[in-house]
Amino acid sequence: MTTAPTSASSTRAQTHAATTARIVAAARTLLVNRGEVTLRAVARELGMTAPALYRYAASHEELVRMVAISIDTDVAERITGAADGQPADDPAGRLIAAAVEFRQWALDNREEFSLVFTNVDVDCVDEVSSPGTGMIFSALLFELWEKYRFPIPALTDLEPGLATILRDPQVPADLTGVPEEMRGLVWILERAWSRLYGTVTLEVFRHIDPRIVDEAHLFRAMIEDQAAPLGLVDELPRLRTLIRDLLAR
Numbered sequence: 597m598t599t600a601p602t603s604a605s606s607t608r609a610q611t612h613a614a615t616t617a618r619i620v621a622a623a624r625t626l627l628v629n630r631g632e633v634t635l636r637a638v639a640r641e642l643g644m645t646a647p648a649l650y651r652y653a654a655s656h657e658e659l660v661r662m663v664a665i666s667i668d669t670d671v672a673e674r675i676t677g678a679a680d681g682q683p684a685d686d687p688a689g690r691l692i693a694a695a696v697e698f699r700q701w702a703l704d705n706r707e708e709f710s711l712v713f714t715n716v717d718v719d720c721v722d723e724v725s726s727p728g729t730g731m732i733f734s735a736l737l738f739e740l741w742e743k744y745r746f747p748i749p750a751l752t753d754l755e756p757g758l759a760t761i762l763r764d765p766q767v768p769a770d771l772t773g774v775p776e777e778m779r780g781l782v783w784i785l786e787r788a789w790s791r792l793y794g795t796v797t798l799e800v801f802r803h804i805d806p807r808i809v810d811e812a813h814l815f816r817a818m819i820e821d822q823a824a825p826l827g828l829v830d831e832l833p834r835l836r837t838l839i840r841d842l843l844a845r
Contacts, residue, residue, distance in 0.1 A: 600775065619659070621783065633660060675694040679736060730789065749784075799815065
């Protein structure tokens with residue numbers, strides 16, 4: 597049995613994908629080493645002409661978005677690995693491990709975090725083939741609810757405008773099988789995500805006393821504040837130990 601020859605269009609697609617990957621890799625290296633990314637610098641790094649690079653990224657904004665999505669995808673894999681390091685039947689531990697890993701990546705990679713923070717939004721969900729960080733944390737929170745069944749606000753108890761949004765939300769989450777009467781879970785998700793991301797952002801950019809960052813006081817307090825709405829009050833003694841051990845690594 598002979599293998600059919602690769603079509604010209606398939607070869608072109610593979611070449612385009614490989615070159616795009618090289619462009620993104622070069623841009624990420626420049627970002628880490630110089631703190632910024634420009635089309636001119638990337639073209640020079642790869643030995644390309646500017647017109648040749650424009651065939652892959654038509655503008656600086658498009659290049660930055662490509663890089664930001666690439667970073668976010670890699671971070672999603674990293675936090676998934678951290679979550680999978682905890683027992684499959686411990687969604688609380690899995691969520692905590694993912695949150696600690698996300699924080700550590702952000703603190704270690706300020707430039708990359710900044711780029712993702714300012715360029716990846718809910719519109720990106722349809723642009724990527726692999727789940728981003730938002731999708732991973734959404735899935736982990738849904739796992740948590742499946743086990744602990746913490747209270748979900750009814751849409752009728754929320755402001756009418758918010759209830760309308762939650763019936764058809766823009767959110768990085770797989771809502772397949774989440775009926776309307778459970779859409780209050782999305783509101784819990786949004787609030788939990790805003791607290792995690794907001795806390796980490798304050799820490800990364802040192803908008804609070806750096807000693808509080810170094811000793812993770814705000815981060816640990818944020819998780820404690822989430823215990824009640826996520827049904828984890830009884831789990832706090834165990835989770836405090838887990839957080840301490842994970843941060844120590």
